[in-house]
Amino acid sequence: MSDALIRVLLADDQALVRGALAALLSLEPDLEVVAEVGRGDEVVDAARRTAPDVALLDVEMPGADGIAATAALAEAVPGCRVLVVTTFGRPGYLRRAMEAGASGFVVKDTPARQLAEAVRRVHAGLRVVDPSLAAETLVAGRSPLTARETDVLRAARDGGTVADLAAVVHLSEGTVRNHLSAAIGKTGARTRAEAVRIAEQNGWL
Amino acid sequence: MSDALIRVLLADDQALVRGALAALLSLEPDLEVVAEVGRGDEVVDAARRTAPDVALLDVEMPGADGIAATAALAEAVPGCRVLVVTTFGRPGYLRRAMEAGASGFVVKDTPARQLAEAVRRVHAGLRVVDPSLAAETLVAGRSPLTARETDVLRAARDGGTVADLAAVVHLSEGTVRNHLSAAIGKTGARTRAEAVRIAEQNGWL
């Protein structure tokens, strides 16, 4: 049992990166890539079919993001541990990933040789977390934004006018302005656009 | 001469992706990764030292972006062909990369097995361009923004107020508003933030 191959599922929307990661992991004699998917909503199906030991999930994916896929996978295939990989070291991502049931969190800045080791640790039941990112997460704290404020701010990302946002979120125009004002205050920003940027950097959207 | 290994230089700021790409290319018997760098301003030095046949450059990099690195490399090491790889299929990126002297342009959505083939084609003197992206580039055309409009819009990315922008760009507040207004009109946007988003999506910043 201890000398069995570790079965790995790979999820990343960029085909080139996905294939490259597969090549990288296949160099390790004790790892075996048993599935590759490019969308978040294909993770659970593939995991059911291939019964992987570890799932390597990117956060930015179409269909369902890595956080949602983590939660779904933890419920549907509890025997499969999750290692989340992401481009951006947003503090909120780490927190939400761990709360969703992930066992590890790695940013794409980490040296390539450490990835296989991270997979092994996760498979062994250990937790793998980027230390500097963990520190950031503690100081950043959880999102101060309320649910509606998050909705409104998320809708404001593409730069529409207040009337547009109101139509999207199904709220009054004045209410939208109030939520925006609150979000601006809580983020310490001085403009709607700045509030969006700050919230995005912290992974609050 | 024809059976010699193709020497490849790899430039990507994400260490994990860089290492994974190296693993992927090393699977090919006729390719050899001779250098890996994580910053745009290290490309020329590494190329001088290792004399690669093909340089694989990411666009998003600290130090100097892939476009600037392409131009510098084309001048300093003319024997080395450049294949640009990027996450975002911004039309302007493709145009500027080709104008800077790149021989190929690939987005990270392309299947992994095609990368090695792209490297071989570039090495053989052919041009490699994502077809759908090439079409987009034709319809999008070159940036309609004037130099100052680009400056102002670039400064507006982090969401500051007009006074902030004026301080950064060293212009009058009214002039900044004029440039913003012009940029909004040219991009077809209805808000400053939307103009920023559109310009960014087209690679005009």
Add this chain to the structure above:
DNA sequence: CAACATCCCTGACATTTGTCACGGTCGCCT
């Protein structure tokens, strides 16, 4: 139940923003 927090909305206000018309400078091309 009462206190509390969150959400939604209203209306009004000062500020900021986007637009327009105008004049002036500079460099480039015919």
Add this chain to the structure above:
DNA sequence: AGGCGACCGTGACAAATGTCAGGGATGTTG
């Protein structure tokens, strides 16, 4: 020289934005 376009600035105006002080509805907690 003259015309052209890009650049900088001014001033003024309507519209959008951000802020504030309220009120009502709901759910939670002591």
